[in-house]
Amino acid sequence: MRTLGVLLFPEFELLDVFGPLEVFGHRSVAHHFRVTTIAREAGPVVSAQGPRALADHGFADCPALDVLLVPGGMGTRREVDDPRLVRWIATIADATRTVASVCTGAALLARANVLDDRRATTNKRAFDWVVTQGPRVEWVRKARWVEDGKFFTSSGVSAGIDMSLAMVAHMVDPVTANTLANTIEYTRHADADDDPFA
Amino acid sequence: MRTLGVLLFPEFELLDVFGPLEVFGHRSVAHHFRVTTIAREAGPVVSAQGPRALADHGFADCPALDVLLVPGGMGTRREVDDPRLVRWIATIADATRTVASVCTGAALLARANVLDDRRATTNKRAFDWVVTQGPRVEWVRKARWVEDGKFFTSSGVSAGIDMSLAMVAHMVDPVTANTLANTIEYTRHADADDDPFA
Numbered sequence: 006m007r008t009l010g011v012l013l014f015p016e017f018e019l020l021d022v023f024g025p026l027e028v029f030g031h032r033s034v035a036h037h038f039r040v041t042t043i044a045r046e047a048g049p050v051v052s053a054q055g056p057r058a059l060a061d062h063g064f065a066d067c068p069a070l071d072v073l074l075v076p077g078g079m080g081t082r083r084e085v086d087d088p089r090l091v092r093w094i095a096t097i098a099d100a101t102r103t104v105a106s107v108c109t110g111a112a113l114l115a116r117a118n119v120l121d122d123r124r125a126t127t128n129k130r131a132f133d134w135v136v137t138q139g140p141r142v143e144w145v146r147k148a149r150w151v152e153d154g155k156f157f158t159s160s161g162v163s164a165g166i167d168m169s170l171a172m173v174a175h176m177v178d179p180v181t182a183n184t185l186a187n188t189i190e191y192t193r194h195a196d197a198d199d200d201p202f203a
Numbered sequence: 204m205r206t207l208g209v210l211l212f213p214e215f216e217l218l219d220v221f222g223p224l225e226v227f228g229h230r231s232v233a234h235h236f237r238v239t240t241i242a243r244e245a246g247p248v249v250s251a252q253g254p255r256a257l258a259d260h261g262f263a264d265c266p267a268l269d270v271l272l273v274p275g276g277m278g279t280r281r282e283v284d285d286p287r288l289v290r291w292i293a294t295i296a297d298a299t300r301t302v303a304s305v306c307t308g309a310a311l312l313a314r315a316n317v318l319d320d321r322r323a324t325t326n327k328r329a330f331d332w333v334v335t336q337g338p339r340v341e342w343v344r345k346a347r348w349v350e351d352g353k354f355f356t357s358s359g360v361s362a363g364i365d366m367s368l369a370m371v372a373h374m375v376d377p378v379t380a381n382t383l384a385n386t387i388e389y390t391r392h393a394d395a396d397d398d399p400f401a
Contacts, residue, residue, distance in 0.1 A: 018225070
């Protein structure tokens with residue numbers, strides 16, 4: 006059983022968070038993953054689209070994680086300049102077996118210096134901005150997602166669902182990932198290099 | 204400007220709610236749609252996957268809606284037997300210009316009798332159960348989504364994103380819907396009859 010924690014911050018992108026949580030929280034993998042949400046403080050966090058989610062934990066009472074997932078969204082533009090949040094990511098990423106980002110969440114991982122000398126990708130519309138946040142990262146312009154060691158980084162928004170299914174294939178097995186995709190009636194991009202939006 | 208309200212209930216399916224809210228809440232259509240979440244009472248509502256969302260309004264203070272969206276999820280199995288919730292849906296659906304469901308949310312619309320003598324679809328894995336909730340509905344087994352008059356009903360989970368994009372194409376314009384899909388790097392099923400999961 007792995008504990009997967011998703012970071013929330015004001016103006017997170019809804020689908021960056023809830024696409025992956027649909028996958029990792031699905032009843033068909035409930036004996037493999039426990040999912041939780043984390044923010045500076047437990048409680049309500051407003052998304053970029055307006056609706057609010059609840060963080061189960063604050064930084065102070067964050068449980069030990071096996072997987073950390075950092076979403077993107079307009080809020081990343083501000084969060085990259087918050088030393089406390091960036092330091093929290095660096096600390097947790099060091100202690101965690103698997104680290105993932107969706108979309109501009111890669112900018113936060115980059116600012117925490119955990120992607121240095123690694124291959125990574127991000128949203129195509131915000132690519133040039135994200136690159137400036139991690140000059141030592143080997144940014145990949147054409148990829149649905151990139152896996153490098155313990156790091157998984159996905160392209161924009163919906164690509165987080167494909168990355169999550171690939172992580173389930175990796176951590177559980179490929180048949181389970183395929184069955185899960187079919188159950189949620191999702192047409193997968195199962196190939197990391199299959200990027201129609203590059 | 205249209206107000207779109209999404210119904211939340213315990214054990215709603217995350218992607219049924221947040222796929223459509225990603226679309227209707229996207230900044231590119233922010234001058235067309237105002238999105239809000241509604242439950243029996245305002246406050247936290249637990250999803251089928253575990254993470255909690257906040258309902259902005261309770262039934263008692265629900266604003267006037269232009270679009271009502273009813274998600275699916277395991278919770279529908281219980282909610283179909285709650286007369287107060289079913290009556291609320293019937294009342295709001297009557298008063299609302301456009302009504303949509305994702306996945307087994309169609310079972311709740313069916314129990315509210317608002318789909319009688321109309322064509323509708325639902326999740327493929329739960330199809331036979333949903334059919335029993337609406338014997339007078341013309342259920343369509345092969346469809347990514349179905350539009351009949353003011354009603355839009357989608358297939359399972361991810362199909363809600365395609366239906367939402369089709370609704371944006373209908374209510375705003377097709378170019379805006381396509382641009383939005385590309386911005387969220389989502390490979391659309393743009394044809395309602397293109398159902399790979401039937």
